[in-house]
Amino acid sequence: MMRCLLWVFGMLLCSTPYALEYSVDTIAEVREGEVAKFYPRSVRDKFGERYFEVMIRTADTESVAPQALFSRRITYRARCDVKELAPYVIDLRNFEGKSLKMIMIPPGAEDFHKPLLGSREDDWLWQACG
Numbered sequence: 001m002m003r004c005l006l007w008v009f010g011m012l013l014c015s016t017p018y019a020l021e022y023s024v025d026t027i028a029e030v031r032e033g034e035v036a037k038f039y040p041r042s043v044r045d046k047f048g049e050r051y052f053e054v055m056i057r058t059a060d061t062e063s064v065a066p067q068a069l070f071s072r073r074i075t076y077r078a079r080c081d082v083k084e085l086a087p088y089v090i091d092l093r094n095f096e097g098k099s100l101k102m103i104m105i106p107p108g109a110e111d112f113h114k115p116l117l118g119s120r121e122d123d124w125l126w127q128a129c130g
Contacts, residue, residue: 024105025113028056028074028087035059036120042075043128050078051088052128061095070095079112080129085121086110 030036034056042053057071075089088110090103115121 024087024090024103025111027072027090027103030056030120033059038124038127040127050080050128052076052078052124054124068094069100071097076124076128077110077112078125078128080125082114083125083129084112084114085125086112 036054036056039053039055042051044051052075054074054076055071056074061070069092071093073091073093074087075091076085077088078085086105088105091099092101092103093099115125
């Protein structure tokens, strides 16, 4: 009986209010203590959309363990005609540049959004689309 009560209590603690929710957009956002770099040479056209890459990494390289998450290489899909973008592929990497995990959003499942005017994402979109 006691085990059952502990199990139920544990499940309640792990339920929605306490669980961390990760979405593609939260993984792709630049947080405090991180730097982002747009790669102009990565811009390419494919099936009427434009793709480009951004690298987001930890600014303080000395505080990162060798096998810990250090950077994220994000490939964005851009719809230049309507000025929208969405993350397409997220590659999580360690300090040595080794891929730890790759997340790919299947076509049709992405959430395109218009970046805020003057934001970092708006600048990337402007550089990719012109």
